[in-house]
Amino acid sequence: MSRTPIALHIFHWLFVLFMVAPLAVVVLVSFTDKGYISFPFDGASLRWFQAIWNQKSFIDSFWLSLALGATAATLAVVLAVPAAMAIAWHRFPARDLALALLMSPLMLPAIVLGIAILRLLSHLGMTGSLAGLVAAHMVVVLPYVLRLVIAAAAGYDHALSQAARSLGASAWAAFRRIELPQLVPGIAGGWIIAFVTSFDELTMSIFVSSAGTTTLPVRMYNYIANTIDPLLAAISTVLIALTLVLMIVLDRLFGLDRILGGKA
Amino acid sequence: MTKRLLLPYGLVGPGLLAALALVALPLLLTLSLSFLPFTYADGIGDGFTMANYVEIATDGYYQEIFLRTFLLALIVTGVSILIGAPEAYILARLSPFMRAIAFVVVLGPLLISVVVRTLGWTILLGNEGVINRVLLSIGLISEPIRLMYTFTGMAIALVHVLVPFVVLAVWTSLQKLDPATEQAAESLGAGPLTTLTRIVLPQVLPGVLSGGLIVFALASSAFATPAIIGGRRLKVVSTTIYDEFLNYLNWPLGAALALVLLVIVLVISVGVSRFVERRYKQAFQ
């Protein structure tokens, strides 16, 4: 494998540069001491990171997105795990249809889903409600959980359940003590991907959130639409740093390519 | 016995109800919405009209937007495949350590908000941006190239956002490839290029196409990147829907636009994957 031609190496490093450049530039710009975005700049400071603390609206949105992501991911797990077990382990009429329906949010453009759910919420008089936001996020992240749990369930050896039952375990005990623990890696991976997806979701949330329930990406988008200043770069830098930590954890736990396979 | 037969429905039921209530029902409501009349004076009216669809089909303004959207999606898909597939191939040949780093760099952005990534591109692409400054200072250009608020700028940023999907899909199918097939080709007298084009490429083609399909679907409905890089004047379908809904409050027209977009994307997606399935049915199952 050492016979890789030099041209491929050059291509690879250009590709890496292309992928890193926009993120690196955001990080660099966030350390400016100027009041506007310019790069390269001469004075470095942390003033924009300190400025974040005075932007209560961004802080609030950050906590909202965090809570929203955790809630949506947890609800999605609660719904997706039994569904994945049914789909992976049972043959029943309408199985394919059920799978298609549960996976459909992946096929639907986020913008279409956004206006569709906005339409539903306005019908119910729930426009801008927190419950509506949570429900919308839950159904959007559910396919990610479902896919990873189905993959885990498909690899499960049913002889383990049979062994448990032969040793006197009830169906429930076999589920709790044997089956569920075997699915945990898939569930954990699914939860994290679901959480990240919800935390980053913009397009649908624009339609579903309101002044009182503005998620972080929506607030950032609205801010960019008006002005671009180093404050946003500083917030982005914080997010990039957090993601980097998460990525290292994910790679250690699952392998980045495997877990992101659930994203594509 | 009936208990066992009902079990899968009990398990899948709650999730299914959620999907029905939050996906199927809203889509039906949107469909009905798209047939409602609208005037700026009175807002959304009652009745049934095809007017919104007729407007989309006949007004050159919307035709141009649809054309721009799908041209953009097509170009972004093509470029993503062209650079993403070779990158996946290179990843497979890197040492484990270099590969781990490359993974974080190439796949990591999938975990970072599109807003953050697009912000980076606005800093790079502006007239006073990094790219123009670098090109000016090394004397490649004498005055700044306009990249912000251009089609090219949108395409560049969208490729950045979406190319990881191609890398991932091709990487996955490369993993399934038996490395001995490359050795077999070599032992039968094939050079590196022949091995690549005759043995490796055909085996990963389904991966390339499925990755491309994801990119196409996401590019044709992308919102944040075209909205920020393209701005108000260079509209695509999704930014138009946004304006109709949140600025002009013409929901029926916005709904009609969304459904037309949805149908086109679905028809193309299903069409291509059917083609891929039929083409490779015998060799890959």
Added chain:
Amino acid sequence: MAFLKLESLRKAYGEFVAVKECSLSIGEGEFVCLLGPSGCGKTTTLQMIAGFVEPTEGRIILNGADITRLGPSKRGLGIVFQSYALFPHMTVAANVAFGLEMRAIAKRERRERVAHMLDLVRLDGFADRYPRQLSGGQRQRVALARALVIEPSVLLLDEPMGALDALLREEMQIELRALQKRLGITTIMVTHDQVEAMSLADRVVLLNNGSVEQVAEPFAMYEHPSGRFASTFLGKSNVLAGDVSGASVLVGDQELPADLAGMSGAVDYIIRPEKITFAAAGGLVRGQVTARVFLGDRWLYQLDTPVGPMQVIDTNVGLPKAVEGDAVGLVWAAENARVVARGAAS
């Protein structure tokens, strides 16, 4: 006259040495098996001959020419891979034709040679199938046809029977041997299955820990193993640690007869279980039967003796000759025992 010669081949990956030293001369038309447990270096050796692994030291001479640094695509060897490595996106015919295509053979001749080869491996009528649609045995025959159609100077087989079940394996072994004899092609096969090696090969090369342990014809290797490893890897053996004492070998307190040929000091005394017979009274060693296993055509007895646990194999000609708990004497002929210096060859 050596057709293929390996001269002191060595392969090291940093600290790890996969092949310490491998020298071998193979005659034209010969069928040689590289035999050994996993990790013995047999596959690495094959990969060096094929050109996929570059030797750290040593040379490979094929028909008088040094091919050590030649790329695998220029060596013109036929290889059957362990996974068969059939091209999944090509039909059987396209798989077999690939090597001819690379040699720019005209389409017409290509078609004829492919048809002839498929006929030879009894796959006529399968030309338009895809590998996925074939059974394991059929896939193996496609791999064989693809390797043979280019008329290679040497055929390399990497555990070709590994993926087949026992019955099919036997059938394919017979078929492979017949085909090899008919074509007269020089063949090197890697296997970890000693029965397969003995039944197929003209000569067996026994490898252990990256070194050649013994090279011999199957019968000679079985009858005259070079040491403890060879005697236990090929078939079963009782290996007793002893010392030369006068004209016999002293194991514990027991004197055992042997053909010593001037040996002295610490030795391994090797006797095959099927060379031992029971004696009601007396015997070279007396022992007690602790277990017996019925193997169909044979009985395998496990015994406790003063020289340690021993095994005896007896042909099934009706009733068993002993049951658990019986005290029996064991007898064998001195010429059937092998005595080798201990640690001579591991």
